[in-house]
Amino acid sequence: GAGVSQSPSNKVTEKGKDVELRCDPISGHTALYWYRQSLGQGLEFLIYFQGNSAPDKSGLPSDRFSAERTGGSVSTLTIQRTQQEDSAVYLCASSLEGLRTDTQYFGPGTRLTVL
Amino acid sequence: GNSVTQMEGPVTLSEEAFLTINCTYTATGYPSLFWYVQYPGEGLQLLLKATKADDKGSNKGFEATYRKETTSFHLEKGSVQVSDSAVYFCALHAGGTSYGKLTFGQGTILTVHP
Numbered sequence: 001g002a003g004v005s006q007s008p009s010n011k012v013t014e015k016g017k018d019v020e021l022r023c024d025p026i027s028g029h030t031a032l033y034w035y036r037q038s039l040g041q042g043l044e045f046l047i048y049f050q051g052n053s054a055p056d057k058s059g060l061p062s063d064r065f066s067a068e069r070t071g072g073s074v075s076t077l078t079i080q081r082t083q084q085e086d087s088a089v090y091l092c093a094s095s096l097e098g099l100r101t102d103t104q105y106f107g108p109g110t111r112l113t114v115l
Numbered sequence: 116g117n118s119v120t121q122m123e124g125p126v127t128l129s130e131e132a133f134l135t136i137n138c139t140y141t142a143t144g145y146p147s148l149f150w151y152v153q154y155p156g157e158g159l160q161l162l163l164k165a166t167k168a169d170d171k172g173s174n175k176g177f178e179a180t181y182r183k184e185t186t187s188f189h190l191e192k193g194s195v196q197v198s199d200s201a202v203y204f205c206a207l208h209a210g211g212t213s214y215g216k217l218t219f220g221q222g223t224i225l226t227v228h229p
Contacts, residue, residue, distance in 0.1 A: 100146070100166070101208075104215075
């Protein structure tokens, strides 16, 4: 079946603009995650959804970052007033139930460049 | 808190050499352990996993054994190929109050020369 998909694949924006990143998880997966990959910080967890609720938002770096998930499926990550330090690859992953033993399947990522 | 430490890279090997990438972890409870691989220009994909102590994960000739006594999950392959050139990430999922998140090591770049 189809894997995790993300759009856009690349996004270039100017400092101060808002951006929206989209994630389509694997059908039937109830758990969805956002991570960020950057040279200086490696792979960082941002937020976890179980269904439409987000029990763990502990990784969001500031209140400029928000995310939502609707219908237990598609998720959007919004970054307001982008800063240059937000430049990174944003990865989405999904897993069947969010259990400790579940495999998380990753999408190809959105490369965000803030000029 | 939870953490994963991988051996520093990059690692450069000749084809058919033996590979070890060390990974140690700190976690509360009984985490699951994973190795993910990122080939050039591609996304992260699971290589193997182990969900309890003494389990051995294996895939594509790679193996790793979950050692609770040494809190380790070292990745090994007996004979590497050029196509194994990639970045390898060790990760853990602690469960419990850590909910769904994976905690990753810093990644190890492997380059295999013909």
